[in-house]
Amino acid sequence: MTEIKLYNTKTRKKGVFTPLDANNVRMYVCGPTVYDRAHIGNARPVVVFDTLYRLLRHVYGAEHVTYARNFTDVDDKINTKAAETGRSIRDITDETIGWYLDDMGALGAMEPDEAPRATEYIPQMIAMIEELILKGHAYAAEGHVLFAVDSWKEHYGKLSGRSVDDMIAGARVEVAPYKRNPMDFVMWKPSTDDQPGWESPWGYGRPGWHIECSAMARELFGERFDIHGGGLDLQFPHHENEIAQSCACCGEDTFAQVWMHNEMLQVEGKKMSKSLGNFFSVRDLLDQGYAGEVIRFVYLSTHYSKPMDWTDKKAKEAEATLRDWYRLLHTMNYTNDTVQTLKDTGQWKPHERVVEVLKNDLNTHQALVEVRVLSSTDLIPELAASLEFLGLVNDWDSLGQMASVGLGEYSGMDLSAFAELLTDARSVAMSTKNFAKVDELKAKLQAANIEVRMSKDGVELIPKADFDPEKLEGLL
RNA sequence: GGCGAGUUGGCGGAGUGGUGACGCAGCGGAUUGCAAAUCCGUGUACACGAGUUCGAUUCUCGUACUCGCCUCCA
Structure with a gap:
């Protein structure tokens, strides 16, 4: 050890x-x-x-x-x-x-x-x-x-x-x-x-x-x-x-x-102070829609012995990274129950590398890098356990919601009707070679800050952080 | 004035006495009806000046600059 x-x-x-x-x-x-x-x-x-x-x-x-x-x-x-x-x-x-x-x-x-x-x-x-x-x-x-x-x-x-x-x-x-x-x-x-x-x-x-x-x-x-x-x-x-x-x-x-x-x-390169007006509470950030896990990720990404700059850009990057990980685990059906089963059967351990780098004067930044490495391997249980160990997942049952991390605003709205609409328009267009309708629909969805993924397998709609459901009105 | 920390590629940010971490952005390609997503590829970075060394971004000294604490705010 x-x-x-x-x-x-x-x-x-x-x-x-x-x-x-x-x-x-x-x-x-x-x-x-x-x-x-x-x-x-x-x-x-x-x-x-x-x-x-x-x-x-x-x-x-x-x-x-x-x-x-x-x-x-x-x-x-x-x-x-x-x-x-x-x-x-x-x-x-x-x-x-x-x-x-x-x-x-x-x-x-x-x-x-x-x-x-x-x-x-x-x-x-x-x-x-x-x-x-x-x-x-x-x-x-x-x-x-x-x-x-x-x-x-x-x-x-x-x-x-x-x-x-x-x-x-x-x-x-x-x-x-x-x-x-x-x-x-x-x-x-x-x-x-x-x-x-x-x-x-x-x-x-x-x-x-x-x-x-x-x-x-x-x-x-x-x-x-x-x-x-x-x-x-x-x-x-x-x-x-x-x-x-x-x-x-x-x-x-x-x-x-x-x-x-x-x-x-x-904050944004300046000392946080009441007089500069860049003074805010954790609650302010949470209310703005940043998940606590995102805030934590930002903190962990700088070594504790160095000054840390809180920037909106970093928070956005953290959000994107976490969202990828959450989606991956969500598709693997991690829930409180399945995690508990893994724990009961002794299969719940943070990856050794994650622990090792933390032992070196709490190199939390490197720990995140190690997690990133895990996310591109098949060591998914260790990825999951490592994330929990680092405090970046605290409730596996909310993983699905977290995976969509529109964080604040996203209400878990069902987009399947829109996906269906797009799928239908697309299959018609495939034969007619007239994609005008598809493009129009796609543009509207994107305007509402939805990521539109079309592949041979079908259509996938993923709301982004600043997803705006109001812009979808009248589309159906 | 006292004390301390830092200065790494466009940005963020690790690390190391000897083959340019990693992420983001960018660029090229694959893929795609076009995109997005994804995948592959792509970067001659270590403030400056001396010193130690076969060799320093990494050690030592100096210089400059930045930041923080000493004051209600951690």
Whole structure:
């Protein structure tokens, strides 16, 4: 068995992944702050680490892998939204979590084994902060508790390649007067009566952002675990601060052994931002008619360590490729039942090459190439299993519908009457050698964005992505 | 200002110290009543300058440019 190799941000090297305990492989990924729909940038780490999760389950066994992804449900952005809408925080976070799971599910992302909410781990956070104070790594000041980076100076900044002194030199942080060092960060802060808060040894207040991951990972996984993932933007300060808190509390070599960061996503060559107006959610794309599988395919086609550009062109190409594969499998009668039979009889395995290339630091692009190779062989069951493994087919019963991928608009309209009409006109034309009528009919069908295939065997009408049924009116 | 990443053919995008991945588009052909689809064929790509080497797109150093993070947005 080939070993899994992963690039570790901590060591800046790609190395063989050796779990602390192969019977209990643990992966923690930073999840969303739940105040709004997930945008397409949020979805990239979800797909990346979902793919890794699938690979780990494949290699170590599903029951030997635990994946945790948190929900940050205490945050000033949430407070702001609550104040603006007059709704309760819990109402907002519950709704947003529901959206998130739906949208990520549409992308074929499996739900993690653990989905801790920050607000349910406040005691663990307080306990950890107290320990840090006792150990001299934190101090209370004016209702806040801050992490003292000077007490961890020789380690702080290692993950992101910075030093405390350099950072202070170029810092653009607001320096609160109660900070001993400008880089000290908040672990606990006071709340007013109208803000969410909990009683603590430092008064009524709420946690800072970073402490939740430290406390929840410790609670769920213990002091050491295997993989910690997230977007590159979180590397500093979030992950650096998590490390500082956890390692200062529990020991230098504790916490995550391997750190993985996915690069950022852009849209049509530009940074996605609200001000540029190119900011959109996964739900927006789904509503536009892109299947979740198409979105996932686009994500998988760029290696996670490289910036990815979301373009409409790529999505269209992905759609065309998937449609070919779906059609092939549809003609082979793959359904949930037949797939289940294959699984029951042990005939359901992703192709070895697909797994191999994923083991090489998650080379998802190459995995798609391997699938493409399979699609032109007779290894159809392996093609099918590979697609499911990569999260590109999540419901075999919808394969027929997916195969027509007019994605959004196509309603599964029956075109057989039109096919018959064309077939008849064609057989007449064959003998009269007058093809004017056939050509006219064909042109009209094509105008409605239907692919018209005529061969000796007959006529085949396939609606394309932008199929417009209205243009067919009056043809019959 | 600090830190980091990238620069591969028309486009996207892997990969490798030594025979031009792969996809899309294009071009030529087969096929077709014409098309579409399909099949076959087709491309002297690795930012620039030095260095290491028998040999570098691949390693090292430098230069240029692009992008990202450090700031509410992953």
